[in-house]
Amino acid sequence: MTNILIVGVGGQGTLLASRVLGNYAINRGLDCKLSEVHGMSQRGGSVVTHVRIGEKIFSPIIREGDADIIIAFEKLEALRWRHYLKKDGILVINDQEIMPMPVIVGAMPYPVEVFEQIKPEGINLLVINAGEMAKECGNIKVANTIMIGALAKNIGFDKKDIVEAVTNTVPAKLLEVNLLAIDKGFNA
Amino acid sequence: MKKIMLGNLAIARGAYEAGVTVSTAYPGTPSTEITEALADYKDIYVEWSPNEKVALEVAIGSSIAGARSICCMKHVGVNVAADPLFTVAYTGVNAGLVLVVADDPGMHSSQNEQDSRFYAMANSIPMLEPTDSQEAKDMIKLAFDMSEKYDTPVMVRTTTRLSHSQTFVENSDRVNVPIKEYKKDVAKYAMMPAMAKKRHVVVEARINQIAKDANDMDINKIIIKNKKIGIICSGVSSQYVEEAMPEASILKLGMVFPIPMDMIKNFASQVDELIIAEELEPIFEREIKAAGIACKGKEIFSIQGELSVAIIRNKLLDEPIPEADNSLPIRPPVLCAGCPHRGVFYVLNKMKLMVTADIGCYTLGAIAPLNAVDTVICMGASIGMSHGVDKALGRDASRKTVAVIGDSTFVHSGITGVINSVYNQGSSTIIILDNSTTGMTGQQNNPSTGRTIRDQVTHQLDLEAMCKACGVKSVRTVDAYDMHAVESMLKEELDRDEVSVIIARRPCILLTKEVRIPYEIDQDKCIKCRACMKVGCPSISRGLDGKITLNPSQCNGCGVCAQMCKFDSIKLVGGAK
Numbered sequence: 001m002t003n004i005l006i007v008g009v010g011g012q013g014t015l016l017a018s019r020v021l022g023n024y025a026i027n028r029g030l031d032c033k034l035s036e037v038h039g040m041s042q043r044g045g046s047v048v049t050h051v052r053i054g055e056k057i058f059s060p061i062i063r064e065g066d067a068d069i070i071i072a073f074e075k076l077e078a079l080r081w082r083h084y085l086k087k088d089g090i091l092v093i094n095d096q097e098i099m100p101m102p103v104i105v106g107a108m109p110y111p112v113e114v115f116e117q118i119k120p121e122g123i124n125l126l127v128i129n130a131g132e133m134a135k136e137c138g139n140i141k142v143a144n145t146i147m148i149g150a151l152a153k154n155i156g157f158d159k160k161d162i163v164e165a166v167t168n169t170v171p172a173k174l175l176e177v178n179l180l181a182i183d184k185g186f187n188a
Numbered sequence: 189m190k191k192i193m194l195g196n197l198a199i200a201r202g203a204y205e206a207g208v209t210v211s212t213a214y215p216g217t218p219s220t221e222i223t224e225a226l227a228d229y230k231d232i233y234v235e236w237s238p239n240e241k242v243a244l245e246v247a248i249g250s251s252i253a254g255a256r257s258i259c260c261m262k263h264v265g266v267n268v269a270a271d272p273l274f275t276v277a278y279t280g281v282n283a284g285l286v287l288v289v290a291d292d293p294g295m296h297s298s299q300n301e302q303d304s305r306f307y308a309m310a311n312s313i314p315m316l317e318p319t320d321s322q323e324a325k326d327m328i329k330l331a332f333d334m335s336e337k338y339d340t341p342v343m344v345r346t347t348t349r350l351s352h353s354q355t356f357v358e359n360s361d362r363v364n365v366p367i368k369e370y371k372k373d374v375a376k377y378a379m380m381p382a383m384a385k386k387r388h389v390v391v392e393a394r395i396n397q398i399a400k401d402a403n404d405m406d407i408n409k410i411i412i413k414n415k416k417i418g419i420i421c422s423g424v425s426s427q428y429v430e431e432a433m434p435e436a437s438i439l440k441l442g443m444v445f446p447i448p449m450d451m452i453k454n455f456a457s458q459v460d461e462l463i464i465a466e467e468l469e470p471i472f473e474r475e476i477k478a479a480g481i482a483c484k485g486k487e488i489f490s491i492q493g494e495l496s497v498a499i500i501r502n503k504l505l506d507e508p509i510p511e512a513d514n515s516l517p518i519r520p521p522v523l524c525a526g527c528p529h530r531g532v533f534y535v536l537n538k539m540k541l542m543v544t545a546d547i548g549c550y551t552l553g554a555i556a557p558l559n560a561v562d563t564v565i566c567m568g569a570s571i572g573m574s575h576g577v578d579k580a581l582g583r584d585a586s587r588k589t590v591a592v593i594g595d596s597t598f599v600h601s602g603i604t605g606v607i608n609s610v611y612n613q614g615s616s617t618i619i620i621l622d623n624s625t626t627g628m629t630g631q632q633n634n635p636s637t638g639r640t641i642r643d644q645v646t647h648q649l650d651l652e653a654m655c656k657a658c659g660v661k662s663v664r665t666v667d668a669y670d671m672h673a674v675e676s677m678l679k680e681e682l683d684r685d686e687v688s689v690i691i692a693r694r695p696c697i698l699l700t701k702e703v704r705i706p707y708e709i710d711q712d713k714c715i716k717c718r719a720c721m722k723v724g725c726p727s728i729s730r731g732l733d734g735k736i737t738l739n740p741s742q743c744n745g746c747g748v749c750a751q752m753c754k755f756d757s758i759k760l761v762g763g764a765k
Contacts, residue, residue, distance in 0.1 A: 025192070032355075032356070035352060036352055036353075038352050043522060043549065044522040044726050046518075059428050059431045059497050060354075061349065063496065063497045063498045065510040081512075098726075100518065101520060101522055101556065101557075101724060102517040103517050104724065104726065104729050
């Protein structure tokens with residue numbers, strides 16, 4: 001059983017990750033459940049997608065303290081959802097800050113030294129700059145694919161399996177840049 | 189072939205396979221995707237109706253005419269549709285009629301967390317509740333069969349976690365269900381007292397029969413494992429129970445009304461302790477206790493919010509739940525950068541008006557820093573409520589009160605409010621925020637957009653003409669981005685001693701194809717006064733050093749922040765004019 005939590009801010013494009021992981025499960029003949037957020041919280045709010053892959057899945061939602069890995073598209077969201085992580089879990093953070101409204105209006109500061117806060121908790125931390133890496137791929141929009149590559153590597157998926165899942169998910173004309181992004185994320 | 193499918197898409201697939209001919213709905217999270225997905229099946233007539241009452245009435249008409257019909261809505265939509273629902277329960281159907289209702293425990297995107305099972309009980313109509321996408325698809329088909337077998341509308345309940353989770357589904361082919369012959373039958377279909385008295389007898393006999401048959405329906409399942417604890421559950425909660433308590437015996441209810449009482453008695457007799465794990469109201473618990481069976485429910489689990497694996501293990505096994513860090517800044521949803529509602533709400537807050545608001549994206553005008561909204565109750569309430577303020581406190585108060593409603597919500601149930609305010613000689617001022625779409629649910633068409641669910645061009649409801657026809661003499665239109673114009677027009681209309689309507693018009697930024705040049709801040713001119721931040725745009729932020737920055741990649745060029753700046757420091761990127 002693999003429990004993957006994908007967190008970010010509404011509009012960051014976390015949906016592709018869940019579609020790729022769904023295809024990964026189908027190709028491997030595994031059970032899979034995905035749970036995502038629609039509606040009001042999509043408007044720039046904190047969003048979370050639960051992905052569970054294994055022999056037999058019941059709940060579509062991951063239990064607090066039971067995620068093997070969290071893929072955080074934004075730093076504050078990594079802090080917000082980290083209680084979902086297992087004690088020896090892996091946290092992959094995209095090095096991006098998006099200010100929430102309490103920070104924008106000056107009511108609260110954006111947390112400082114996010115990575116330093118997390119390290120003493122014994123979490124396996126990987127920080128990547130998916131935005132920069134996406135630029136290197138030639139398309140800023142593949143930042144989410146880079147995160148998927150980093151996820152696949154860290155959770156121990158075979159690279160050929162995740163490449164196959166991406167191939168089954170993205171449109172043909174965008175395949176090349178997405179495979180480049182998977183490669184970059186996998187080697188991050 | 190097995191496919192991974194959203195619960196809502198599986199419901200749509202089930203309707204398609206069941207040979208549905210007519211599908212109606214008004215959008216509402218978490219139900220919207222069902223009808224959007226049905227629109228992809230070209231064999232089915234699909235419409236967005238202006239509200240849930242009309243949607244259900246259309247489906248009742250098509251069912252009585254002889255076509256299998258489905259109507260979908262969110263839980264609060266059933267309040268709007270309750271009038272036809274309570275009486276179609278009496279008439280019954282001709283071809284199958286299924287009402288899908290999506291509840292929202294935990295209120296991810298709703299104004300309350302009412303439990304739709306009450307409607308099934310109140311109407312004496314059966315209600316099914318699936319646990320995953322495959323069951324959702326199968327139960328829709330079963331619901332149509334039951335509807336025709338028992339001559340009753342059937343409700344299918346889903347919740348946010350089922351509607352918005354994806355699990356595997358095995359597709360089948362569509363069955364071809366021919367249109368049934370319609371036979372005039374006034375005693376069955378025209379509910380006047382003489383007829384309705386006889387039909388009420390039929391309703392009670394029918395529900396008693398279904399309750400008896402429920403004991404043999406295979407959608408209700410007993411799984412006996414360890415006999416110390418037996419848990420009764422339904423829907424997605426049964427997934428939580430199976431994972432949290434793998435050793436416990438379970439009675440999973442696929443039909444949540446009426447419940448199979450003989451089966452429950454049998455289950456109760458086999459276990460030492462009977463626990464009811466249901467989200468929201470103690471509906472099973474009350475019925476089971478009323479049948480004289482000892483059980484525990486709400487003394488363990490909350491009436492509020494959702495259940496989860498962690499909550500069940502915490503309550504039954506005393507296992508701690510890792511806690512979230514509540515010291516972090518929250519990230520509530522916000523109006524998008526470039527949203528046409530932003531400037532209007534800034535003006536309303538600046539003018540210190542009492543704002544009776546409505547349901548839609550613009551509900552977010554209640555949140556800091558806009559802080560413009562006083563009340564949100566239900567679809568259409570803004571207009572009636574502003575009239576109520578006017579009548580309670582008189583003309584001085586109504587000069588400081590404004591109703592704010594979106595275009596889709598206005599068509600849904602705002603129009604009758606306008607008719608009322610004019611008819612009863614009120615003096616309310618109403619702003620229709622016309623962004624030419626049903627925004628919050630994901631940009632659906634509505635009568636005022638002039639396009640159907642399949643994006644075909646149709647008659648476009650003329651909001652100005654509609655308000656004038658209601659008797660409003662002053663109906664004026666303003667550019668929602670022009671805060672100065674909004675403010676001066678609002679002052680004039682608040683002064684008017686009769687009902688007036690301002691239509692603040694600009695398309696939703698997620699919808700418009702217009703590309704606008706983004707703005708940037710000239711740091712040499714900026715004095716860091718933070719005036720631009722008072723409009724709460726997510727593209728503007730302030731660093732720890734006090735420097736204000738505007739992210740051009742997020743900016744949609746609405747220019748509202750530039751209107752806030754008295755120092756001319758917010759400019760179009762590249763010096764454009």
